[in-house]
Amino acid sequence: MNLRHLTLHQLRIFHAVAEHNSFARAAEALHLSPPTLSLQVKQLSETVGQPLFEQLGKKIYLTPAGKTLAEASGDIQLRLDRLSEDLSALQGIERGSLKLAILTTVKYTVPKLLGGFCAAHPGIDVAMVVGNRENLLQRLANNQDDLYIMGQPPEQLDVLSEPFADNPLVLVAPPGHPLVGRKRIAPARLKDEPFILREAGSGTRLTTEKFFAAHGITLKNRLEVGSNEAIKQTVAGGLGLAVLSGHTLTAELALGELVQLDVKGFPLIRRWHVVVPRGKRLSAAAQAFREWLFTHR
Structure with missing residues (x-):
């Protein structure tokens, strides 16, 4: 041999x-x-x-x-x-590659930042994966990417995370819902309302359930849907209420397809985090984009 x-x-x-x-x-x-x-x-x-x-x-x-x-x-x-x-790195950040994995909800904000970064550094090759929380955690555990952007950093993995932007969660209803136009709605008023929820393990769902549990309320789960777009269409069709990131709702709220309810305690403020495995050595391109997130948010 x-x-x-x-x-x-x-x-x-x-x-x-x-x-x-x-x-x-x-x-x-x-x-x-x-x-x-x-x-x-x-x-x-x-x-x-x-x-x-x-x-x-x-x-x-x-x-x-x-x-x-x-x-x-x-x-x-x-x-x-x-x-x-x-x-x-010896050639500076104008060369190299960047592998980015982002949460599905972040696709409404981070790609715009990435577009500006690529325009400023056209020599960098960029690959971006969009997935749900489970997908990102698996990729993170396997060290498949340079940077990961998600709402809630994993507690079970040894990582470094830093928040770089707010992610307000708002409660929305179809235009004809009886609570539309009401002011300062008490959370208890929603205990019998059907909700459209993300899949189990979703950061948005965990935050929502935690908020209502603190008010002694267990949400009525009418449907469990795996994407924000499907949830928005389901709510617009009158099947229930939902809590979604405000960043995902700009068009629907402007067109009147959905209405934001004025519920006490909302919006729930979460943060977007940039996450890397502890000890990972970032390339010059990855380090540059990480800094870009904080200076161009």
Whole structure:
């Protein structure tokens, strides 16, 4: 076995197969034909001198040698990424890349900030993923991105977080609701009202339930919906009330499709946080965008 004969290209291909747990999906991700990819993995296996995968039914699994190589290839890829960041840093922030993961609700505000940042630094390659809280927590745990923007930093992960902007949560109703136009509505008045809620684990839902629980109220969950857009349409259709970020409601409130209720204690003020794993070394581009959030909010 002479590992000097293996190539970084082969390791990259092998790492993709191990990550996707599929030759076909890895080939698609790398824009390679399946035969070309399979040949590279076969040659790498011959260099190692042991099989790297075994197939049981339609699924493939790493062999003990494959697991060892997967760990090593991950270390090598991490070191190459760090090398790229170091070289980019020597050229200043006008080169490099930024991987950003943001909460679904933040898509109404952060992309505008990102647009200004990209205009000021056109040489930076940017990738942005938009997902719900569960998606972001999984990506954060796997260290898949540079920066994460969410409402409530996770307590179960070792991270550094800093608030950079307010996120007011408001209570909305359809235009014909009996409470529209009432002033200083007591929270207790809403105990029998049906609510349209985000999925369990959503930061907005957790904050809403905490507020009403403090007033001795358990919300009547009429529907559980996984997106803000669907919630807005459902409320506009007269199926219930909802608590949503004020940033998501500008158009609907202006057009009169939804009405903000004047409930005591609202709006609930949450904060947007920029989150990174503790100890993560940020690239020059990521550090620059982090600072941009605080100076251009």
